Amino acid sequence: MSFPWAKHYEPTNPVAKFFDEKLPLPRLVYNAVGAGYPVPRNLSYMWNFGVLAGFCLMLQIVTGVVLAMHYAANDAVAFSSVEHIMRDVNWGWAMRYAHANGASAFFVVIYLHIFRGFFYSSYKAPREMIWLIGVVIFLLMMATAFMGYVLPWGQMSFWGAKVITGLFGAIPLVGESLQVWLLGGYAPDNAALNRFFSLHFLLPFVIAGCVILHIWALHIPGSSNPTGVEVKSESDTVPFHPYYTAKDGFGLGVFLLVYCAFLFFMPNALGHPDNYIPANPLSTPAHIVPEWYFWPFYAILRAFTFDFILPAKLWGVLAMFAAILVWFFLPWLDKSPVRSGSYRPLFRIFFWVLVVDMLILFWLGGAAAEEPYVMFSQLATAYYFLHFLVILPIISSIEKPKPLPFSITEAVLGSDEKSVMDNKSEPTA
Amino acid sequence: MATTTDTANTEVVAEDGVRRRDFIEIAAVSAAGVGGLFTVLPLVSQMAPSKDVLAESTTELDISALEPGQSIKAVFRKQPVFVRNLTPREIEAADAVDVGDLRDPQTLAERTQEGHENILVVMGVCTHLGCVPLGAAEGENKGEYGGYFCPCHGSHYDTAARIRKGPAPTNLEVPDYTITDTTLVIG
Numbered sequence: 001m002s003f004p005w006a007k008h009y010e011p012t013n014p015v016a017k018f019f020d021e022k023l024p025l026p027r028l029v030y031n032a033v034g035a036g037y038p039v040p041r042n043l044s045y046m047w048n049f050g051v052l053a054g055f056c057l058m059l060q061i062v063t064g065v066v067l068a069m070h071y072a073a074n075d076a077v078a079f080s081s082v083e084h085i086m087r088d089v090n091w092g093w094a095m096r097y098a099h100a101n102g103a104s105a106f107f108v109v110i111y112l113h114i115f116r117g118f119f120y121s122s123y124k125a126p127r128e129m130i131w132l133i134g135v136v137i138f139l140l141m142m143a144t145a146f147m148g149y150v151l152p153w154g155q156m157s158f159w160g161a162k163v164i165t166g167l168f169g170a171i172p173l174v175g176e177s178l179q180v181w182l183l184g185g186y187a188p189d190n191a192a193l194n195r196f197f198s199l200h201f202l203l204p205f206v207i208a209g210c211v212i213l214h215i216w217a218l219h220i221p222g223s224s225n226p227t228g229v230e231v232k233s234e235s236d237t238v239p240f241h242p243y244y245t246a247k248d249g250f251g252l253g254v255f256l257l258v259y260c261a262f263l264f265f266m267p268n269a270l271g272h273p274d275n276y277i278p279a280n281p282l283s284t285p286a287h288i289v290p291e292w293y294f295w296p297f298y299a300i301l302r303a304f305t306f307d308f309i310l311p312a313k314l315w316g317v318l319a320m321f322a323a324i325l326v327w328f329f330l331p332w333l334d335k336s337p338v339r340s341g342s343y344r345p346l347f348r349i350f351f352w353v354l355v356v357d358m359l360i361l362f363w364l365g366g367a368a369a370e371e372p373y374v375m376f377s378q379l380a381t382a383y384y385f386l387h388f389l390v391i392l393p394i395i396s397s398i399e400k401p402k403p404l405p406f407s408i409t410e411a412v413l414g415s416d417e418k419s420v421m422d423n424k425s426e427p428t429a
Numbered sequence: 430m431a432t433t434t435d436t437a438n439t440e441v442v443a444e445d446g447v448r449r450r451d452f453i454e455i456a457a458v459s460a461a462g463v464g465g466l467f468t469v470l471p472l473v474s475q476m477a478p479s480k481d482v483l484a485e486s487t488t489e490l491d492i493s494a495l496e497p498g499q500s501i502k503a504v505f506r507k508q509p510v511f512v513r514n515l516t517p518r519e520i521e522a523a524d525a526v527d528v529g530d531l532r533d534p535q536t537l538a539e540r541t542q543e544g545h546e547n548i549l550v551v552m553g554v555c556t557h558l559g560c561v562p563l564g565a566a567e568g569e570n571k572g573e574y575g576g577y578f579c580p581c582h583g584s585h586y587d588t589a590a591r592i593r594k595g596p597a598p599t600n601l602e603v604p605d606y607t608i609t610d611t612t613l614v615i616g
Contacts, residue, residue, distance in 0.1 A: 091471035
């Protein structure tokens with residue numbers, strides 16, 4: 001793990017020495033996010049989002065545990081217990097708004113983190129495992145966020161639960177019994193609410209476990225960088241602390257400014273007013289949409305309106321899940337030996353087309369289920385899969401990449417000789 | 430935390446050896462530290478009683494029908510409170526005690542309100558470990574001193590609800606209350 005020139009943890013005082021012998025936790029931290037972790041010297045601000053995602057996870061766990069102290073998972077009182085949090089509990093309004101907007105912030109950060117990975121092909125060897133675990137984390141996040149949104153037991157909660165569990169009803173043969181089993185009833189009720197609360201409490205800790213695996217896998221090859229050229233010598237890296245603790249700290253400050261603007265000045269901007277109406281199993285809200293972070297996938301779900309061998313309902317569900325599952329195959333779909341989009345002129349164009357396509361899907365997922373939005377969704381969905389399954393493999397075989405710099409140091413300083421501090425160190429290929 | 434190990438960075442060093450960057454580091458980390466401390470405030474405060482709990486912090490009782498020798502068990506802040514109209518014999522027994530011999534010296538007059546010396550209002554919470562003492566209801570064990578008896582660990586209270594025997598350290602607590610005509614307001 002790590003490079004031969006990584007600094008070694010040397011405890012100086014007797015207490016630190018005692019600790020290091022019995023339980024080398026400070027050593028672990030030192031090697032993970034301290035001076036003992038050499039990181040490419042050229043990381044841009046796009047490399048801030050991993051740390052920010054970790055921060056969001058902690059934020060959600062802390063505020064979530066607090067909310068769980070006051071919330072009651074029972075369909076008779078769940079809605080009023082949320083109002084109790086808002087009105088009676090000291091700082092309850094802050095905790096709830098911090099949690100609700102924290103979910104949105106988490107997804108903003110994670111989408112940027114994922115698209116950073118797309119542009120710089122962070123999924124390529126030797127980092128496939130980091131990517132695969134990352135996609136698993138994203139799926140867990142979606143499940144957790146969905147179940148959390150059900151807990152306030154408002155109209156959107158209830159109908160969200162009904163529609164999303166309805167997805168499983170599309171599965172042939174077992175679908176309907178599966179949906180009834182998931183809900184513990186024929187429609188969302190107390191049984192569903194209780195199990196969603198239990199799982200909503202559990203899954204963040206599963207995510208935390210996967211994050212540990214994600215970081216562990218990351219520390220084997222080390223961080224990627226904007227050139228995509230692997231680290232060759234000590235002059236290509238700087239210690240994580242203080243260089244990237246400072247850079248991440250600054251990024252965290254900017255993030256918190258935006259987050260607090262939402263939290264304190266427009267806490268309901270990303271929510272739906274209908275969720276302040278208690279759940280009513282007899283009346284569906286006129287315009288039912290999931291939270292904004294599900295919109296692209298919701299648009300894909302709704303794009304299938306015609307039966308073709310399989311029923312339309314099943315196609316929609318398959319496509320929605322496939323839209324994320326296709327990410328698992330990225331390391332093998334994109335065969336280009338060049339990682340960074342900066343040196344891939346053709347890939348770069350199609351990357352931005354994908355970004356636009358994704359933004360269109362975001363827009364369509366929040367739009368009403370009527371023409372022309374349905375047709376737009378169909379086109380955007382088609383392009384989405386075309387990008388991953390056809391365009392990407394073709395680009396990687398026909399593209400002529402721009403010449404890569406010899407090393408990170410050369411990319412930064414123009415020449416590798418200028419700054420090589422220690423030429424004796426072995427380059428790790 | 431914010432110490433820099435970067436010795437190559439020696440561009441601007443003042444005569445006292447303090448660099449501009451040292452100042453920025455200390456300022457940035459301090460701001461983050463103070464901000465972090467402030468976020469602890471709501472996390473701690475949220476566990477304190479919420480507004481609906483605090484709103485329940487007074488109890489009103491009608492004591493017009495309370496005859497001498499009768500008690501009411503009421504609830505104040507989700508805990509039992511005993512209101513007893515003492516009989517002349519109970520008042521006599523309480524006043525006959527030499528206050529200096531008591532573990533928690535208090536006279537009956539100190540534990541009641543002027544003009545209402547016969548109305549004894551105490552929390553039904555044993556001062557030992559919080560069980561509910563017996564003696565308020567008809568037929569319950571009143572202990573060796575004719576007041577209250579805590580069955581958990583055997584504390585005996587007298588007719589003025591003062592601790593006389595057993596492990597409890599202090600007399601049964603008298604909550605703040607006011608009596609107007611026939612209404613008793615606790616809290």
